[in-house]
Structure formats: structure tokens, C-alpha cells
Amino acid sequence: MFKLQKLTANFPQLTPQMLDIDTIKSPIAVSFSLFSTNASNFSKDLTTNFLKSAYMLVYKPFKNGDTVRLLNYEGKVEYMNMVFLKLKRKDKSEVYIPTSNIFCQTIEIFK
Numbered sequence: 001m002f003k004l005q006k007l008t009a010n011f012p013q014l015t016p017q018m019l020d021i022d023t024i025k026s027p028i029a030v031s032f033s034l035f036s037t038n039a040s041n042f043s044k045d046l047t048t049n050f051l052k053s054a055y056m057l058v059y060k061p062f063k064n065g066d067t068v069r070l071l072n073y074e075g076k077v078e079y080m081n082m083v084f085l086k087l088k089r090k091d092k093s094e095v096y097i098p099t100s101n102i103f104c105q106t107i108e109i110f111k
Contacts, residue, residue: 017037023100029087030041035072049100050100052103053103054082057081057082060080060110061107062107064079064080066110067110068087068107068108068109069110070097070100070102070105070106070107071102072089073089073094073097074087074089075095075097076088079100081099084096084097084098084099
């Protein structure tokens with residue numbers, strides 16, 4: 001019982017009913033079950049982030065050269081692709097923001 005409690009504490013999405021040890025005898029089956037749960041969560045996150053990035057590239061609320069403020073960073077947009085947005089700040093430092101993180105954020109564009 002201790003191992004089952006420890007397992008469900010590490011993986012809160014699993015319930016003791018899902019891990020009925022009387023029906024799942026093989027450690028390989030338990031490992032496969034945990035792997036498939038984590039793989040499905042990973043693919044869901046990957047798909048969501050991909051769609052957010054694609055939407056930002058298609059909609060493109062700002063263009064290269066615009067000065068913007070987002071996620072507490074202000075700077076001139078130098079580049080945006082599927083992975084990140086590159087801002088050049090006034091102090092000449094560069095900020096790379098993941099494109100998927102921009103999706104639900106307030107963007108202030110200075111004209």
C-alpha cells in the first residue's frame with residue numbers, strides 16, 4: 001500500500017482505482033501505463049504550443065521594427081519565428097520570448 005500511495009503522490013492524475021495492483025501484476029504493464037499517460041500529456045502540450053505559435057505567425061499583431069511591451073519586457077521586434085520572438089532592448093540587450101507564451105498576453109505596441 002505504501003508504494004501505491006507514493007506512486008499516486010508523484011503522479012496526481014492517477015487514482016488508486018486506475019492502478020488496481022490486483023489486476024495489473026506486471027511491472028512492465030505499470031511502466032507502460034505511466035509512460036502512455038505522460039506521452040499523451042506531452043503530445044497535448046506540444047500540439048497546443050504549436051497551434052499557439054502558428055496563430056501568432058499568421059495573425060502577427062506586430063511587425064519587425066515595432067517597439068512593443070509584453071511580459072514585462074519592452075524593446076524593438078527584430079525577429080519572430082515558430083519558436084521565439086527576439087526583442088532588442090534600449091540597453092542593447094536581447095530578449096528571446098517563446099512564441100507560445102505570447103498568445104494570451106497583453107501586447108502594447110508603441111507607434
